[in-house]
């Protein structure tokens with residue numbers, strides 16, 4: 001039997017202190033500033049316009065949290081914050097943290113209400129439109145959201161581009177492509193693949209900028225549409241990253257059915273996100289992501305590999321497998 005301990009209870013219970021400290025550092029663009037030039041406390045106070053009262057505590061807390069280094073009174077980024085949180089580098093993943101800071105941090109304060117009512121606590125609570133329609137009417141919010149998705153998905157996108165047997169296939173469609181990082185990574189790592197990014201029409205300019213920036217405009221194209229109103233475009237491989245968890249069970253099954261219809265015999269469906277372990281006891285991120293779906297969307301929830309395999313078999317897929325990608329993410333592959 002484990003000895004009773006209070007440290008983990010306190011660490012998690014007050015975990016929002018550390019979380020908000022990092023989110024504010026991203027909001028203040030501290031890591032971008034330090035990538036330009038390391039700085040002392042008085043210099044950083046000026047550069048970031050911080051009140052003197054707690055600037056010292058703020059910076060040293062980030063040192064203690066291992067997000068900054070301090071040598072002889074000068075603050076530096078760590079190798080990780082320099083690579084991933086400097087806005088001027090293409091490796092920047094802070095978009096997801098910006099989104100967490102601007103939206104999720106406040107919405108999660110409604111978790112208890114959501115658990116009691118089953119109702120989302122996002123913009124949907126006050127607005128008339130669903131989340132995707134809402135962000136689609138605000139180009140700035142939409143651009144930020146799509147970039148945030150790239151930050152969340154980049155590691156798994158690269159893993160899929162390298163580990164899936166792409167030599168057996170010629171074409172791929174990325175359903176709900178957002179900025180298009182998954183189809184971009186697949187096309188960059190596999191020059192024989194031609195690809196389509198499928199998403200709502202408003203996403204086109206953000207997608208096309210990204211594809212052009214990656215030199216892929218000859219091989220990767222955008223197809224506008226809603227997967228509720230139109231069929232999924234046909235291709236040898238259909239990919240869905242962070243799509244199924246947004247929707248309720250009937251909608252999930254409908255999307256898998258449409259993917260099945262879009263594939264030739266022998267074609268593959270790749271579903272990926274933070275797939276929960278079958279025992280529902282280990283993938284903390286996946287389980288919390290499912291609570292995040294409660295906060296965000298009316299019917300969304302995350303699911304186990306076994307759940308997804310069950311839905312794929314029901315749709316007609318013959319062979320299925322779950323493969324770990326990176327961190328909390330896995331992909332479920334179904335072959336028609």
Ligand SMILES: C[S@@+](CC[C@H](N)C(=O)[O-])C[C@H]1O[C@@H](n2cnc3c(N)ncnc32)[C@H](O)[C@@H]1O
Nearest residue numbers: 132149153176177178199200225226227241242
């Ligand atoms: C959670 S994001 C996932 C983005 C990306 N696949 C990834 O994993 O990073 C969901 C995406 O689905 C798109 N989407 C939402 N509703 C859609 C619909 N009805 N038809 C097509 N795409 C839709 C959104 O615009 C957004 O790009």
